[in-house]
Amino acid sequence: MNKIKWKNICEDKEKRPEVQQYRNWEELPPIPISLPIEASMGMTGDWRTFRPIINKELCTKCGICWMYCPEGVIRKNEEGDYEVDFSFCKGCGVCAKECPNKSIEMIRESEVKHG
Amino acid sequence: MVEAQEDFMQEQETKIIKGNVAAAYAAKSARVQVISAYPITPQTTVVEKLSEFVDKGEMPGTQYIKVESEHSVMASIIGASVAGTRTFTATSGQGLFYMYEMVHWAAGTRLPIVTTIASRGPAPPWNIWADFTDVISCRDTGWMISFASGHQEIYDDILMSYKICEDHDILLPKFVAYGGFILSHTSKPVIIEDQEAVDAFLPPLPDERGWPHIFLDPERPMMHGNLIMPSGFYSEFRLKIHHTMMLAKQKIKETARDFEKAFGRNYGNGLVEEYKLNDAEIAILNYGELAMQIEQAVDELREEGYKVGCAKLRYFRPFPTEEVIDISKKVKILGVMDRATAFGSPTGGPVSSEVKSSLYNSGVSTKIVPIIAGLGGREVNLEQQKNQLKALVKLNETGEYPKDMIDGTFWDGLLEVE
Numbered sequence: 001m002n003k004i005k006w007k008n009i010c011e012d013k014e015k016r017p018e019v020q021q022y023r024n025w026e027e028l029p030p031i032p033i034s035l036p037i038e039a040s041m042g043m044t045g046d047w048r049t050f051r052p053i054i055n056k057e058l059c060t061k062c063g064i065c066w067m068y069c070p071e072g073v074i075r076k077n078e079e080g081d082y083e084v085d086f087s088f089c090k091g092c093g094v095c096a097k098e099c100p101n102k103s104i105e106m107i108r109e110s111e112v113k114h115g
Numbered sequence: 116m117v118e119a120q121e122d123f124m125q126e127q128e129t130k131i132i133k134g135n136v137a138a139a140y141a142a143k144s145a146r147v148q149v150i151s152a153y154p155i156t157p158q159t160t161v162v163e164k165l166s167e168f169v170d171k172g173e174m175p176g177t178q179y180i181k182v183e184s185e186h187s188v189m190a191s192i193i194g195a196s197v198a199g200t201r202t203f204t205a206t207s208g209q210g211l212f213y214m215y216e217m218v219h220w221a222a223g224t225r226l227p228i229v230t231t232i233a234s235r236g237p238a239p240p241w242n243i244w245a246d247f248t249d250v251i252s253c254r255d256t257g258w259m260i261s262f263a264s265g266h267q268e269i270y271d272d273i274l275m276s277y278k279i280c281e282d283h284d285i286l287l288p289k290f291v292a293y294g295g296f297i298l299s300h301t302s303k304p305v306i307i308e309d310q311e312a313v314d315a316f317l318p319p320l321p322d323e324r325g326w327p328h329i330f331l332d333p334e335r336p337m338m339h340g341n342l343i344m345p346s347g348f349y350s351e352f353r354l355k356i357h358h359t360m361m362l363a364k365q366k367i368k369e370t371a372r373d374f375e376k377a378f379g380r381n382y383g384n385g386l387v388e389e390y391k392l393n394d395a396e397i398a399i400l401n402y403g404e405l406a407m408q409i410e411q412a413v414d415e416l417r418e419e420g421y422k423v424g425c426a427k428l429r430y431f432r433p434f435p436t437e438e439v440i441d442i443s444k445k446v447k448i449l450g451v452m453d454r455a456t457a458f459g460s461p462t463g464g465p466v467s468s469e470v471k472s473s474l475y476n477s478g479v480s481t482k483i484v485p486i487i488a489g490l491g492g493r494e495v496n497l498e499q500q501k502n503q504l505k506a507l508v509k510l511n512e513t514g515e516y517p518k519d520m521i522d523g524t525f526w527d528g529l530l531e532v533e
Contacts, residue, residue, distance in 0.1 A: 022348065024351070025348070025350075025351035025352075025354050025355060028348060028351055028352065028355060029328050030225040030286050030328040030355060030359075031223070031224055031225050031328055031329065031339055031352070032339070032341045032343060032348065032352065033328075033329065033337050033338070033339055033341075034337065034338040034339075034341050035336075035337055035338075036336055036337075036338075041342075
């Protein structure tokens with residue numbers, strides 16, 4: 001039998017590499033595994049057509065947008081305001097739909113940039 | 116909740132049991148940790164018997180999951196196996212077809228799941244009797260596929276399967292198939308092996324680290340089943356499944372040898388078994404229960420002076436190409452008998468097509484005669500198997516083919532109502 005060429009990921013639990021690099025099929029493990037690193041599939045904020053803009057005057061800081069965001073990109077900052085991480089926000093608009101006070105507006109990216 | 120009998124240890128015992136019960140005893144002997152079940156004829160009594168074992172506390176530490184469909188059976192078995200447990204289930208015919216999406220997923224995730232198939236004819240026409248077309252429809256899923264020809268072999272092959280599948284160089288799932296009703300619902304003596312002997316034969320149950328290529332740990336999350344873009348390693352992961360399947364042939368042979376050493380029962384080289392082939396001119400290759408019965412036909416014809424033999428195909432995936440070439444070399448005509456269909460394939464029978472393909476470019480010019488019989492549980496008795504052998508003897512002597520050669524295949528036993 002051929003010896004295992006791939007790295008047994010269970011052998012050394014504590015020293016599991018952050019990113020594994022393979023040169024050819026023989027070095028590959030039996031299945032692909034993704035370990036959590038930032039932007040493993042790229043900056044998904046690039047996909048956005050509409051940008052959610054939170055109106056601080058209307059926002060009651062209830063946290064519903066934070067709870068509903070399917071990407072987990074809404075955070076509460078030190079002042080207690082909610083902010084969107086535009087590196088990863090895909091612009092789905094769920095936050096704007098769920099906001100009970102209509103304090104989030106979806107604005108077309110081209111309009112944000114040019115005007 | 117039934118209290119588990121921690122000290123429950125089966126001692127070696129010969130029991131007169133049905134094929135399905137033998138399968139259940141094998142799962143028990145292998146100390147499977149998770150069973151997921153949905154009933155379907157003719158497999159149902161496998162999981163019924165297992166539920167009885169669990170209920171009586173005879174399978175300490177085994178979790179028995181009841182789900183709403185075969186698709187969920189395999190999905191839950193995949194979940195259990197990913198978590199690093201030895202798993203088992205059983206299905207048949209339409210149930211297997213419903214499971215099919217998850218069947219691919221299990222192999223792609225390289226999980227050593229063992230599943231028995233009490234084979235039945237696909238519907239329509241509605242049918243619940245022996246026909247291997249169901250398991251053969253999983254030909255390209257990445258599962259290993261073997262056939263058991265008798266009750267004892269059902270028990271033995273399931274034990275061997277865990278040893279093969281769980282090898283860290285293999286890590287592939289496997290089906291063990293046997294004919295519905297013909298083996299599943301008839302009774303014969305089966306030796307249930309001593310628990311300590313089975314424990315010594317099988318690899319130890321996986322520990323909390325699970326399998327070597329995957330483990331679940333909420334503190335250190337990982338994702339499997341990932342998307343791979345066309346420019347990524349998709350082809351390479353598929354190649355690895357095929358290459359592993361080829362390597363598995365060696366492991367299957369080793370395991371058959373180990374099994375004989377441990378329990379004294381011989382299964383040829385593990386991939387194929389030969390019977391009286393050395394001076395034979397004519398032979399038929401069978402799989403499943405008919406491979407055992409034809410040995411009797413060979414014996415009786417040899418008493419009449421016919422130089423006939425037979426061979427048994429134990430594995431369909433990986434396909435024993437070299438071994439089949441070796442068998443073919445020994446005879447002038449090799450019949451290949453399928454109790455299954457492969458519509459539109461070169462011969463109409465799945466195994467005969469593989470045999471022909473194996474021989475191409477091998478330099479062996481043995482005439483291959485594809486035979487199809489016994490579909491949907493139609494009886495193929497001893498007399499019919501003797502007549503199949505005699506028909507090939509006649510072909511060898513006179514060049515005359517049997518009457519029912521249709522599209523190059525001998526469809527034996529077609530009904531003709533007067």
